Amino acid sequence: MGVCKTLTSDTRRALVVRGGWDGHQPVTISDTFVPYLKKHGFTVETSEDLAVYEDTERLTATDLVVQCWTMGTITREQRDNLAAAVRAGTGLAGWHGGIVDSFHDHGYHLLTGGKFVMHPPGFHDHTYQLSPDHADHPVIAGLGDFAIHSEQYWVLTDPHIDVLATTTFPVDDLHDRPAVIPAVWTRTWGAGRVFVSTVGHKPDDFKVPQVRAITERGLLWASR
Template sequence: MTTDNRRALVVRGGWDGHQPVTITDSFVPFLQGQGYAVETAEDLTVYEDAERLAATDLIVQCWTMGTITPAQRDGLDVAVRTGTGLAGWHGGIVDSFGDHGYHLLTGGKFVMHPPGYLDHSYEIVPERADHPVVAGLDGFSLRSEQYWVLTDPRVDVLATTLFPPDELDDRPAVMPAVWTRTWGLGRIFVSTIGHKPDDFDVPEVRTLTERGLLWASR
């Protein structure tokens, strides 16, 4: 165990279908083992507490849909700009809120997924294979939701997923699935993977998510 005495804040809530408590709880022991004191919040008013956020090294957000107020969004934005890390997965970070300013922060926004669960794969971007989030990992397959997203061209895409041609378009689409970015002094990690708890039983998914949390942290 490290002794850095860092602080992580897990902000969770919104739509219950993404099991925000169950899935975030599965990462708490990992963070504690890395030396973090972990707190949880189930109310977005925590983003209005500038002093608390300034003392936080990492925010792990799992909040699908819902509404964020301008004051809450601005509080989160300022915290990240001044060095607090932000990390999350799937709808808990890219299907959060209907606020364009928030999605400028995360660098991506959920648009749709094909109905149900389907078998699909993820590939590490060859040019980014040495990034600490994905270093040493190979491509992997998953049966779960596959997210179609819109992304900021300035994000650093680490892994992609392929949407095959369909009845509407005869061309495949290579879709960003895992990315990082900086925002002022802060770092942000986003993975579109993680609809259900057993998605994280896939070793590559668990590993890149854990690494992403650490990478984003102050």
């Protein structure tokens, strides 16, 4: 079993669950958000073992689960415990493959509201458009559209999400018109909140001010 360690202490509790495919640098990137969470009054624990999702008492006492675990396999019990904790009020948040390219089994993506399907080869320049219908949402309020050189995710999504930003795929050999794909969204799951951003393949993606701000705000928004 992996080590679960406390990094600081205060009033609210965050649990960072990280692992899976190393290409998304789950430890390196998730560590960059720990100081931000500490600054906002969280006790932060990390776990590099999905067995933490078998500890229902810990999940119930957690205000925010930050998941950064690409691919891998989750058991039905682990999935059910996580979903039950969110339904009871624990927040869930994550970015890129760490939340939407995780655990393609046991209906996990019903919880996240979206599922990774593909991305064009390599990195390329593309843009993200913020939703004018949600311009006053605390995750994106005051921010503008932005461009990035990174992976662009094509995802399938649940209609019961609030889409805060989209990205557009151009016409290609398979599609005769552009495709507007959700890229940042929020949803509720019972009493809990879920935040997802599909941006964040590599550390320097978070040097784009809007990416950093949206992710940080999303963590706070999702938390109980």
